[in-house]
Amino acid sequence: MAATTALDTLIDLTKEALDQAARLLAGERRTQQQVLQQLQTLNQYRLEYGQRLQEALQQGIDPASLLNYRAFLGSLDNAIERASQTLRQQQQKVDNSQRLWQEQHRKLNSYDTLVERRQQTVMLHASRAEQRASDELSARMSRNGAALLPPSDQSA
Known part of the structure; x- marks a missing residue:
C-alpha cells in the first residue's frame, strides 16, 4: 500500500503543479492580450496622426507644426x-508557460495510466484467485460426490 500512497501523493502534487501552470498560462495570455491591445491602439494613433499630417500638408502647414507632427x-x-518587442517577449512567455502546462499534463496522464495498470493487475490477480478457489471447490465437490455414490453393480 505504500506505493499507492506515494503514487497518490505524486498525483496530488502534479495536479497542484498543473493548476499553477494553468494559472500562469492564463495570466501570460491576459498580459499578451493587453500588450496586443496597446500595440493596436498605438498603430491606430499612428495611422490617424499620419493622416492628419497628410491633410495638414495638403492645406499648408507651418514649419514648427510640421516638426511637432514629425516628432x-x-x-x-x-x-x-x-510594444512590438514587448509582444514578442510576451509570446515567448506564453510559449514557455504552455510547454510547462503540457509537461505537467503529460505527467498527470502518465500517473493516471500507472494507476489504471495497477488496478487492472489487482483485478486480474483477484480474478485468478477466485478462479482457483472455484476450481478447488469444484474438484473437492467432485471427489466428495464420487465417494458418496454407491458402488456400481458390475455383475449384471
Missing part, C-alpha cells in the same frame, strides 16, 4: 517598436 510620429514609432 510626435517619431515618438509613436518608437512606442510601437517597444
